[in-house]
Amino acid sequence: MVKITFDGIEVEVEEGTTILNAARKIGGDVVPPAMCYYTPLKGSGGKCRACLVKVAAGSAKDPRPMPKLVASCITPVQDGMVVENTTNPDVLAARKGVVEMLLINHPLDCPICDQAGECDLQNFSYEHGTSATRYEEERRTFEKKDIGPLIQLHMTRCILCYRCVYTADQITDKRVHGVLGRGDAAEIGTYIENVIDNEFSGNVIDVCPVGALTDKTFRFKNRVWFTKPMDAHRDCPTCSGKVVLWMRGNDVLRVTGRKDKYGEVQEFICNECRFDHKDPQDWTIEGPRHIDQGSVISANHYELPVLNVPVVPNLPGSTEEDLKSTPFNLGRQV
């Protein structure tokens, strides 16, 4: 075990842990944002530069600071390391810069994007960005490409995090897509118009941090915050069958993998579970999904019992305990 100090908080972690995962052990606001890093995907991370931190002391043996900011998702901790994240102005400035760079060519079409409410870039820019841009030039756009009946590719929204490429590389045996082109002309695409078609291809939708890859069977059917996420499972011969059903009434609108509080899929699911079973009777429903992430989805607290009582006026400040002791009917005036 090694000890590091992260924003003044001492934490003990296993040797080989990255700075980001050490911060995740502390949790809360000190955790650096991550747009490209994805724990289950080997080799991911280091690309978006959202998680840059300052290493003020390299280790107890060599306490010199690292000369540049480092990507916390790929840098392993050393015993005695001192890391500055929210306490370092250079880090905050760099992060603001990364938001600005990422938003240069990412269209702000959240009102029509199916990722709205679940978009890592939306959260990242809200927490670390500015309200205005200094970019006056023409934006980059791409020709639309058809990659099959199940997945919609909107390349203009892509931030080239490579997550979908790693997913295809590591959990499928029929990868047909990757990064083509160079620089800001680089794009996710298939080599000579091709369909992304294998039994785990739908996972590229779950790992996409923005709205570049969305579910064609769910698109425009509903906004995610109007749906009820329910944990469910089925006996699947291909995958674990553990999913989240996104329901409206008794209709299953969408099926996804289960994500942890950092938005990372816990177990990848097969396409049959994702796309072919939209009947609630196909599933054993376990109960409401607790969404821990600070997004609009969690604002509705669907896991609480729905009763006909007046709306709590100061909902954002309410704690879970308050809500349990004060049954209410969120969003429905009585």
Add this chain to the structure above:
Amino acid sequence: MGRKLLTEHINVEGIETFDVYRKHGGYASVEKALKTMSPEEVVEEVKTSGLRGRGGAGFPTGMKWSFLAKPEGKPRYLVCNADESEPGTFKDRYLMEKLPHLLVEGMITSSYALGCRTSYIYIRGELMYILRILEKAIAEAYANGFLGENILGSGYSLDLHVHPGGGAYICGEETALLESLEGKRGNPRNKPPFPAVWGLYGSPTVVNNVESIATVPWIITNTAAEYAKIGVGRSTGTKLISAGGNINKPGVYEIELGVPVEEFIYSDEYCGGIWKGRDMKAVIAGGSSVPILPKDLILKTAAGEDRLMTYESLSDGGFATGTMLGSGGFFVMDDQTCIVRHTWTLARFYHHESCGQCSPCREGTGWLEKVLHRIEYGHGHMHDIDLLVSVAKQIEGNTICPLGDAAAWPVAAAVRHFREEFEWHVKHPEQATSPGAVFNKNASVLA
């Protein structure tokens, strides 16, 4: 006349053939190393020589070699970085074209020192004609027992391959080069691990520039002590400088490190002065990625001393008044050069060559180019000048590989040293865009 260690025999007729090269002392370092020295002694000799990497970074070569991880059932590799493509730098191609056996000899001696059984020369795809020259030299070396099994009966065996790249600037970055050599997209790897631990095919690897490797034979043949006598301070030996721009004698020159910059520019031995008798405006001293310096700062340091062609003197302890020796691409601009246009041209190059893997470089290089384009074509605003500095700062130091820095430094330095010229472009768009019009500080408006 400075000493010539690399280019002494460059004009000998037929020097590109094995027999002529051998007659002029070629392959002596291989004989000496394999027959009389242990690999550790060769590494120590290179360390003692003070040789610094000639590809741009200037990191001590011997020290880099000593970082190579101990073999643990894995092979070790030496890869020669012959992907020279920095604008303004053209020394390696000259060396390889004229003296292919010098590089082959350096590869054999260096590979022996590092314990490699297979080594590679990764050459830029556009240089196919040089690839053929190198392949011929390698074939001759095989035929004469300097490559292959049991070289000179020493028990040491080596295979040497030349591998053409796809012609992307980023493939000159050592980890992107390794990715490309492995047959993958030439994207830089995250570091650590460094190639000395996890390099080609996951094995310990050293990546060295052509000139660095080509210098090893002289050091081994003539001893490190002799080599270290040449140069100034920690800048030992000689350096190939590819001089270009508005000078009377563009070309590749081998200089002893420590030559005053003024002498290099104005003496007949080297650049021969500024063409058409014009005044000098600025110099890029080490390839297009290093900060540009105006005339007064390229000739004298901030302390008022003569600026020398050394790593230390050119850097001047920091970027504000210094630059870098870099790869030795020495580009001189006369007083008719438009700095804004020149900076835009460089930004366009880095925008085009960014691999697109990390956000600040992918998006920032294009942003810099577009703002510079606007200013150059008379559509800029005053706040654009500060925007350039700000965007450059957002890129610098925040990217996976040094391409981000290479794109940001020239822009930031151009604005720092030639801000008036940028302002003039914004204030006088009609004059700035008229053909041949160039801002001249001394002539107040137009040259």
